[in-house]
Amino acid sequence: MNKETVLVTGATGNVGREVVAALQAFHPEADIRVAVRSPKELDQKTSDYESVYLDFQDPDSFTKAVAGCTSVFLLRPPAISNTKDTLNRFIGCARKSGVRRIVFLSVAGAADNRWVPHHAVEQELKNGPEDWVILRPGFFAQNLESAYREDIVQDDRLYVPAGNGRVAFVDVRDIGEVAAKVLTSPNKHAGMIYTLTGPESYTFYEVADLLSQYLNRSIIYKPASIPGYMFHLLFTKKLGFMQSIVQTILHVGLRFGQAEKVDPMLGRLLSHTPNNIEHYIRDRTEVWEE
Ligand SMILES: NC(=O)c1ccc[n+]([C@@H]2O[C@H](COP(=O)([O-])OP(=O)(O)OC[C@H]3O[C@@H](n4cnc5c(N)ncnc54)[C@H](OP(=O)(O)O)[C@@H]3O)[C@@H](O)[C@H]2O)c1
Incomplete structure (x- = not known):
């Protein structure tokens, strides 16, 4: 079995932090790459994982961030409402680079709610190959x-x-655990949508x-x-x-x-x-x- 390399976006936030912690605790076999925006975070070298620069507002950062990754945890930062030029473009880049699994943190109710930005990201994933898993957490x-x-x-x-x-x-620590599990099981969960409360x-x-x-x-x-x-x-x-x-x-x-x-x-x-x-x-x- 090939080794998994998992890119975690939003890694300094509530959910991303817990995804990294769960990968370390339960899936030590996977290589972790955390995506960060600030040079300060980038300089924080640890032996546990590698850091890479990624800003969804800067498409030039996309290719290097995903290069060599097998799966991506994708989080929509609260300040981003235009997903077309940011997250959706990033998804295209990840797919072109050979990423096999994209786990997107959406929100409960996103299916019927066109005004939440997550809706358009879900659509982008569904319009492509079935390489995705959608997590829809509650409050x-x-x-x-x-x-x-x-x-x-x-x-x-x-x-x-x-x-x-x-x-x-829902406790974000539990969401992190589920995300880590799904990110490291490339042969399971494809095309699944999980509501998590x-x-x-x-x-x-x-x-x-x-x-x-x-x-x-x-x-x-x-x-x-x-x-x-x-x-x-x-x-x-x-x-x-x-x-x-x-x-x-x-x-x-x-x-x-x-x-x-x-x-x-x-x-x-x-x-x-x-x-x-x-x-x-x-x-x-x-x-x-x-
Ligand atoms: N709160 C709830 O009850 C709830 C329920 C369901 C779903 N959600 C969803 O959960 C998501 C928020 O998760 P969270 O609480 O973990 O967020 P958070 O704590 O605010 O963290 C946001 C993360 O995104 C990063 N980020 C911000 N702007 C970025 C950019 N332009 N490019 C790349 N990364 C960027 C931040 O990095 P920096 O450190 O550089 O800022 C940080 O790591 C939202 O999509 C929200 O709708 C929330």
């Missing part, structure tokens, strides 16, 4: 340590316009109770109104206007059960039961210490 548990961390640490509160909606939070769904009230329990201080969930949340994102978080609108729409969708449904697929693909939000909070308490 990340890790949003609690990225987007919501400041509110939890500074104000002891969760502030989102999700009402009483339930969410089947956590094993149970929770309201934000229940999440706040779990945070209170494990952090030993009171964390309150305050359901935000739509204008209140827009104001919060624009003026407290200082997000751009479009990003604030997109985030508000996504969170309001939670009110209507958009991320509530539990899909059993993650449990079937993993070698263990998927982590629920309680497991995740228990493991990560240090990130919300004041």
